[in-house]
Amino acid sequence: MKRSLCAVLAVAxxxxxxxxPSARDAIANDLExxxxxxxxxxxxxxxxxxxxxxxxxxxxxxxxLEEAIANARFQLRTLDARPEATRAExxxxxxxxxxxxxxxxxxxxxxxxxxxxxxxxxxxKALWRHxxxxxxxxxx
Amino acid sequence: xxxxxxxxxxxxxxxxxxxxxxxxxxxxxxxSGKSATELRxxxxxLVADEDRALRLDGVIERMEKETGRFRSEHDDLGRQALAxxxxxxxxxxxxxxxxxxxxxxxxxxxxxxxxxxxxLRRSLSAEEWRSLFGAAPRK
Numbered sequence: 001m002k003r004s005l006c007a008v009l010a011v012a013x014x015x016x017x018x019x020x021p022s023a024r025d026a027i028a029n030d031l032e033x034x035x036x037x038x039x040x041x042x043x044x045x046x047x048x049x050x051x052x053x054x055x056x057x058x059x060x061x062x063x064x065l066e067e068a069i070a071n072a073r074f075q076l077r078t079l080d081a082r083p084e085a086t087r088a089e090x091x092x093x094x095x096x097x098x099x100x101x102x103x104x105x106x107x108x109x110x111x112x113x114x115x116x117x118x119x120x121x122x123x124x125k126a127l128w129r130h131x132x133x134x135x136x137x138x139x140x
Numbered sequence: 141x142x143x144x145x146x147x148x149x150x151x152x153x154x155x156x157x158x159x160x161x162x163x164x165x166x167x168x169x170x171x172s173g174k175s176a177t178e179l180r181x182x183x184x185x186l187v188a189d190e191d192r193a194l195r196l197d198g199v200i201e202r203m204e205k206e207t208g209r210f211r212s213e214h215d216d217l218g219r220q221a222l223a224x225x226x227x228x229x230x231x232x233x234x235x236x237x238x239x240x241x242x243x244x245x246x247x248x249x250x251x252x253x254x255x256x257x258x259x260l261r262r263s264l265s266a267e268e269w270r271s272l273f274g275a276a277p278r279k
Contacts, residue, residue, distance in 0.1 A: 083261065083269035090254055098246075105239075112225060113232050121228040128226050 023066045026137030031059045034130030038119075041126055047118045051127075054114040061107035062134055068104055072097040108135075176204045179272065186268055199260045203253065210249040217242050 021029065035055050042048040075093055079085045112131065119127060174182075179200055187193045220238055224230045261269060 080257070081270070081274050083264075083266035083274075087254065087258060090257075094250060109232065109235060116228060116230070119228070124228040131225070132222070 023070075023137055024063060027059060027062045027066065027134050030130055030134035030137055031055055031062075034127055034134070037126055037130060038123075041123050042119065050118040051115060054111050054118060057114070058108065058111040058131070058134070061104060061111055062137075065101075065104040065108065068097065068100040072100075174272075176200050182272055186271060187264075192263065196260065196263050199256055199263065203256045203260070206249075206252050206256065210245065210252075213245055214242070214249075217245070 035052055038048065038051045038055065042051055072093070079089055079093060115127065115131070116124065180197060183193060183196050183200075187196065217238060221235070224234055224238070264272070
């Protein structure tokens with residue numbers, strides 16, 4: 001009985017993992033919700049257009065960040081698995097990641113402040129949670 | 141949404157702090173995919189010499205402790221970063237000091253955790269290391 005329950009749970013958990021959206025899909029979904037919210041709330045056409053353009057830029061920046069993190073994690077695990085790996089190899093890998101990370105961080109922050117500039121305080125209150133969710137999604 | 145709330149601290153660690161060595165699965169060491177408990181269990185089977193097993197256990201304990209300490213400090217910076225992003229009146233310059241502190245903290249975490257990784261490596265044979273960490277990672 002216990003064994004069959006475990007088997008059912010294992011299948012259910014495997015199903016959950018298989019249904020989990022990829023980080024890229026989650027980012028796209030969150031930012032699509034942000035676009036819809038912006039289109040509905042921002043009545044000024046010029047600011048609305050600027051906001052939508054910045055959301056698109058944020059999406060590209062988060063995609064790049066997600067890719068940098070996934071690649072670096074894979075390389076780190078691959079390096080760590082090798083007993084002969086040297087400190088210099090770890091330093092080179094982490095230096096490269098940190099350079100890409102700093103560039104991605106600047107792009108994300110630049111897009112964030114474009115959005116701040118294009119929105120009123122009330123509009124931002126409605127949009128902020130979507131940006132936060134997309135940031136979370138980028139590291140799933 | 142609750143799951144996302146729990147992940148938020150970790151997210152900000154990566155976005156703003158770039159602390160890759162702290163960003164893997166919770167409690168895994170150097171993103172190896174293995175928890176300290178799993179490693180201890182495997183070392184228990186692998187290393188017959190009790191003194192050496194105890195030394196290895198000590199290194200793993202320090203890795204756990206240091207990872208926890210750095211994560212806690214990073215989470216605190218992460219919460220501050222979130223608060224800044226949420227406020228409409230935040231100016232770009234307000235991120236400067238926070239990013240500087242984050243980068244300094246990240247450099248410290250990187251040095252400490254790599255020192256411990258190599259201390260662990262020196263206490264194991266190449267064959268033992270491969271047995272513990274040699275599985276090909278999945279992308």
